[in-house]
Amino acid sequence: MRKKVPSFHHFAPALLLSFIALAPLAAQDSGSSAESESSLAFNVYAELLVVEPQKTAEELVSWVGSKGGYYLESSLDGLQLKVPVAHVSAVRSLVQENSEELLSFQLSSGDVRDELQRVRAGILSREDNLERVLDYLDETDVRGTLALEQEINSLMREIESLRGRERVLINRIDFAHVNLRFSTRQPTLPDRQDSSFPWLNTLGLYRFIEEATN
Numbered sequence: 001m002r003k004k005v006p007s008f009h010h011f012a013p014a015l016l017l018s019f020i021a022l023a024p025l026a027a028q029d030s031g032s033s034a035e036s037e038s039s040l041a042f043n044v045y046a047e048l049l050v051v052e053p054q055k056t057a058e059e060l061v062s063w064v065g066s067k068g069g070y071y072l073e074s075s076l077d078g079l080q081l082k083v084p085v086a087h088v089s090a091v092r093s094l095v096q097e098n099s100e101e102l103l104s105f106q107l108s109s110g111d112v113r114d115e116l117q118r119v120r121a122g123i124l125s126r127e128d129n130l131e132r133v134l135d136y137l138d139e140t141d142v143r144g145t146l147a148l149e150q151e152i153n154s155l156m157r158e159i160e161s162l163r164g165r166e167r168v169l170i171n172r173i174d175f176a177h178v179n180l181r182f183s184t185r186q187p188t189l190p191d192r193q194d195s196s197f198p199w200l201n202t203l204g205l206y207r208f209i210e211e212a213t214n
Helices: 006-011 013-035 053-066 085-097 113-135 142-174 205-213
Strands: 040-049 070-075 078-084 101-111 175-183
Touching: 040 085, 040 142, 053 070, 053 078, 053 085, 053 175, 078 085, 085 101, 085 175, 113 142, 142 175
Parallel strands: 040 175
Antiparallel strands: 040 101, 070 078, 078 175
């Protein structure tokens, strides 16, 4: 348990309250990653040929939501999804079922274990430094307290930044990032070929089809 500092009122109590408030988040994040043995972050990139982009996007977003995931971006050009890693293996069949053709599909992964360990080591180091600084408050005068306040502010900003990075890394482990690009290219008419029946050529069949499709 962290030592309480009675004289903390000398340099803005809100600072300490903010620091203490970070502790539950840290425990939650650490617990989440501890439960997961993997430190792999998965990424999926796929290009789909679709007829109705909006309908396709809605169906994919609905499926992801039912699995505990969510979307980052949705447009007629594609989707950015976060899919729980337990369901990443189903993504390929999902996009195949919801497209006219799967034009490309790439699944890749990267290990973020080293970066996560560095981030957590940085958090622990700065928390130790912050606790030592707080211990000095009762022993300093006003000038010393102002100097300590600057150090406390700096340490808390660094801790907050590192905790944010820790949450990002844990999210990358827990959720695969899925980038889907939609293609809605229209089929083109074949090159004109004259019919073996001269009377059919006089009807301008190809011109009629082009006009009808425009």
